[in-house]
Amino acid sequence: MERIYLDNNATTIVDPAVRDALDPFYCHMYGNPNSLHSYGIEVRPYLHQAMEQLYAGIGARDEDDIIINSCATEGNNTVILGIYFNLLKDTRKKHIVTTQLEHPCIRESCRFLEQHGVKVTYLAPDRDGMITAQMVKEAITDQTALVSVMWANNETGLILPIKKISEVCRDKGVYLHTDAVQAIGKLKVDLSDVHVDYMTFSAHKFHGPKGIGGLYIRNGVSLPPLLHGGEQMGGRRAGTVDVPGMVAMGKAMELANAHLAYQNTEVRRLRNKLEDALMKIDDVLVVGKRELRTPNTVYVSIRGVEGEALIWDLNQNGIAASTGSACASESLEASPILTAIGADKELAHTGVRLSLSRFTTEQEIDFTIYVISKAVSRLRKLSTSY
């Protein structure tokens, strides 16, 4: 069966050009970049090149740092725990502001700090699923050390007003961290325009390999390492660098930015086509205003159709999507997004996310539209609530 991948907010296909870029570093140029000999020497220019691509990709200045690490979960933990050791533990700063929309790696590391006496505010989104700069402003106290707000949301694709939030944080003298995992490759991320202190990202969300990520730290902002050991990454993150991964992430970043216009036009057009077709079905709710979302994402709630049952039917037809339905997890909590926008309990179990990429074709979208309408009518025939 031909398969269609519409779960690109979970992970993405590695761009063949990225694979070509990393391939030589397994069996040919396999030296440790910290070695003095020729094996180390021949590798280093490629790491410099990757750094150039990454710095250019996010608009970082040379004096800023991009720490190469294993993933955004590592980066996010480094920031949250680092702030604890730097500030929260021994100064009168005892507070973090974050949101209910964050990835579990932010939420759980904040919960962990709560056990050590840190106070954490988890901002609830408004009825549009959004966090505003005003909410952040009101949550900041004189004890606040860090604000951590994602750039774009994984479920809905909603783009958060990071620039405005960054202005609030600068005014208040509070560090700002943003998890940009869902932003890179989908919209312009330019740190010369947006003043953040820490930013995290992960290559596999923009057609790079899994297991490699980056942590941006603005010049002059301190942060102790999470991994202690050798002098890699200037001592900010010990451990031998994943050379193929780093080279691949650099290439993936370059390609991601080169395709931003395509994302904004073609991917957006296909997403809109899919979304328009979904909206033609009765009793369908799409979360978040279209113009406020990343161009590749649609989060849809179809009344009477349980989320896991729908993605089961899609999977039977070779289509990969994901659900926020509580039924598919061990936890009782329904998606905070659907709860926030005031969707009723039943709707909270119907959320399905479809996320496209620059590899998605029009044919795939047409077939998906056909399969979804078939699945919806089958499941609604079965349903007590439709």
Place this chain on the structure above:
Amino acid sequence: MAKSDLIGGELWEQYSKKVADRMNNPRNFGELTEAEAKELGGKLVIANEGAESCGDTVRLFWIVDTENHVIKKASFKSFGCGTAIAATDMMAEMCIGKTVDEAAKINNLDVEHALRDDADVAAVPPQKMHCSVMAYEVIKRATSIYRNVDISTLEEADIVCECARVTLQTVEDAIRINDLKSVEEITDYTKAGAFCKSCIHPGGHEKREHYLVDILARVRTEIERERNPEKALPDDFGKLSVVKQIKAIEAALDAHVRPALARDGGGIELEDVQTADDGTVQVSLAYQGACKGCAGSGAGTLTFVEHTLQKEVSDKIRGLVV
């Protein structure tokens, strides 16, 4: 932990072929009508059941022969995930040809067994066991409607774990007879808590009336009290020096409270002791580790700690979480 737990993420590949098949092609779905009931010479029964917390709802239709109470036809509708659809479909099928009394005896474990490909391999992964529970509950509902009796008359004794159908009595007996000291042991002995895990402590997939952590704490306290009935309580505890009060409380926490909390990764510290004018002794406590922020620690655990201190030290003690 096991190797497969480290990889995790498995769900659909653990469904039996029968489950997958019935998700794709349920045999007994749709509505039955009064007209059909008339045609078959039976009574139409429509029962609704829904677990709001889970988001699943199910509607069961029966046509019952009022002469011999045999279910001639059964069908369902369901808002739920695939396993809920498959379990309800199987349940409806199992009702057909049975009398209402016989059908009322079908439980979720029977349904799950009927969905197995291999008699020794579960049809669904543990976290999906609760999806078949509603299939069972809706039969009870239909039976009560058919007999025109209140559903509570059909309920079994207090069920602690719906997935494994373990009663409160069974759990209490298992703790007492085997002198169990942890939730893991209760699960090993009774299977309660082995599946969706909602009944272990608050905050799981579904809200429950009883939680294993609370039952364990309560029964353990009862056991200890029965074992040491003579233990003398200092009746003027409030008049002791603060140092002596603290020592007695710390000793009781060490002996009876901290080991129990440590098993769940938690702990407790004594923050303050104050004797009020009326002779009650306010003991301020702070939770550590996993107890912190645990939904049960404000209520169930505090009750356990307070009861223990009252029993072991003085009935004048009042617990307070800071």
